Amino acid sequence: MLPKITLYYDVISPYSWIAFETLLRYQKKEYFDLILKPIFLGGVMKETSNRPPAMVPAKGRYMEKDLDMMSRYYGMKLVQPKDFFDTAITKGTLNAVRFLAAIEKEDSKYLVPASREFWKRLWLRQESAHEESDFLEVGDKIGLKKESIDGVLKKMSSPSIKDVIKNNTAEAIADGAFGAPWIKVEKANGERHSFFGSDRMPQICFFIEKPFLGPLIEEECRSKI
Amino acid sequence: MLPKITLYYDVISPYSWIAFETLLRYQKKEYFDLILKPIFLGGVMKETSNRPPAMVPAKGRYMEKDLDMMSRYYGMKLVQPKDFFDTAITKGTLNAVRFLAAIEKEDSKYLVPASREFWKRLWLRQESAHEESDFLEVGDKIGLKKESIDGVLKKMSSPSIKDVIKNNTAEAIADGAFGAPWIKVEKANGERHSFFGSDRMPQICFFIEKPFLGPLIEEECRSKI
Numbered sequence: 001m002l003p004k005i006t007l008y009y010d011v012i013s014p015y016s017w018i019a020f021e022t023l024l025r026y027q028k029k030e031y032f033d034l035i036l037k038p039i040f041l042g043g044v045m046k047e048t049s050n051r052p053p054a055m056v057p058a059k060g061r062y063m064e065k066d067l068d069m070m071s072r073y074y075g076m077k078l079v080q081p082k083d084f085f086d087t088a089i090t091k092g093t094l095n096a097v098r099f100l101a102a103i104e105k106e107d108s109k110y111l112v113p114a115s116r117e118f119w120k121r122l123w124l125r126q127e128s129a130h131e132e133s134d135f136l137e138v139g140d141k142i143g144l145k146k147e148s149i150d151g152v153l154k155k156m157s158s159p160s161i162k163d164v165i166k167n168n169t170a171e172a173i174a175d176g177a178f179g180a181p182w183i184k185v186e187k188a189n190g191e192r193h194s195f196f197g198s199d200r201m202p203q204i205c206f207f208i209e210k211p212f213l214g215p216l217i218e219e220e221c222r223s224k225i
Numbered sequence: 226m227l228p229k230i231t232l233y234y235d236v237i238s239p240y241s242w243i244a245f246e247t248l249l250r251y252q253k254k255e256y257f258d259l260i261l262k263p264i265f266l267g268g269v270m271k272e273t274s275n276r277p278p279a280m281v282p283a284k285g286r287y288m289e290k291d292l293d294m295m296s297r298y299y300g301m302k303l304v305q306p307k308d309f310f311d312t313a314i315t316k317g318t319l320n321a322v323r324f325l326a327a328i329e330k331e332d333s334k335y336l337v338p339a340s341r342e343f344w345k346r347l348w349l350r351q352e353s354a355h356e357e358s359d360f361l362e363v364g365d366k367i368g369l370k371k372e373s374i375d376g377v378l379k380k381m382s383s384p385s386i387k388d389v390i391k392n393n394t395a396e397a398i399a400d401g402a403f404g405a406p407w408i409k410v411e412k413a414n415g416e417r418h419s420f421f422g423s424d425r426m427p428q429i430c431f432f433i434e435k436p437f438l439g440p441l442i443e444e445e446c447r448s449k450i
Contacts, residue, residue, distance in 0.1 A: 058403035212427075215427075
């Protein structure tokens with residue numbers, strides 16, 4: 001039995017994007033079974049009285065340079081939203097993650113491309129990701145048919161979908177999360193450990209007793225993410 | 226010409242200890258020239274309006290588990306001080322880092338063992354590290370002669386030693402630091418990048434174009450740190 005890794009993520013978090021792509025690349029090596037759970041990061045921050053890194057000016061300045069370094073290391077491209085505060089706090093991503101939960105219910109194979117599409121909007125193309133027209137574009141980009149998109153849009157504000165995000169978020173907090181990405185690793189022998197952040201792949205590999213293979217950029221290029 | 230890495234650290238920070246040992250291990254591979262600069266982390270936090278991770282309860286809980294995982298990964302042992310708040314805030318490490326600056330002036334070869342000895346007191350044996358008797362013990366442990374220790378103790382409160390810590394701390398802040406460890410990497414071609422935290426060795430290796438070799442635990446065992 002393979003270890004089980006659960007990634008709790010919100011598309012507002014660029015480090016979640018890095019963890020998402022890295023875990024998907026390692027998953028192809030059959031290192032583990034990967035479960036993806038969108039959460040609402042705003043809820044986690046509020047519940048744990050944490051503050052986003054950008055609230056400390058020096059951290060905000062570091063993050064910009066760090067994301068550039070991480071982009072190069074992981075062969076991804078990351079571009080800071082023009083007005084991050086407005087994007088993250090005023091507009092928020094609660095509807096985006098609800099859209100993801102509804103997409104997964106519609107057909108789980110769309111969860112990966114839809115999540116990635118949101119990150120590309122927010123952290124690459126500086127586009128918005130909170131209006132109905134944004135969701136229509138995401139659905140269209142990932143090849144979802146018009147009637148499916150309509151169904152997803154209807155579903156996303158239903159109590160059952162709201163509950164998916166609420167429950168995922170509560171589950172992450174109960175596991176100890178205070179930010180995103182939050183990565184829960186459960187081994188076949190019952191041992192478990194949860195990691196915060198995108199830069200713990202060497203320790204995750206150590207924990208599941210597999211060699212760390214670096215950023216696996218060649219996978220990236222092959223799959224043309 | 227080798228790249229130049231400057232580690233800014235305070236012995237109150239366990240992640241600084243991890244970065245310190247990791248960089249010393251990689252230095253043996255002739256990856257870079259390493260410069261060690263003790264700073265006063267309290268000053269950095271105040272200047273940048275940052276808060277220590279332990280102030281968010283969920284972060285404090287995570288840190289304990291994370292340090293355990295990092296201990297295993299790096300083949301080190303780390304034990305949380307009994308009363309971290311008292312150790313870090315009430316007693317503080319300003320005198321400890323001043324003692325380090327004075328030790329370096331006395332004879333720079335003592336800086337590494339003295340720094341390590343402070344971490345062992347605080348993050349392994351749950352001992353104090355702020356009283357004159359503590360400094361006497363550190364000096365004795367690293368094999369410094371009685372008259373040298375007395376000289377260092379006299380020197381540590383002199384304006385010139387206070388200035389070393391003040392200047393190192395200001396230098397780290399000017400470079401963007403908001404916490405510790407802060408790792409400044411300068412390549413021979415003039416390119417530079419600064420990293421925050423103990424877990425960026427894979428990216429540091431990537432930046433200086435050298436293979437990442439993992440935690441190098443075998444070095445640890447050979448040198449019996």
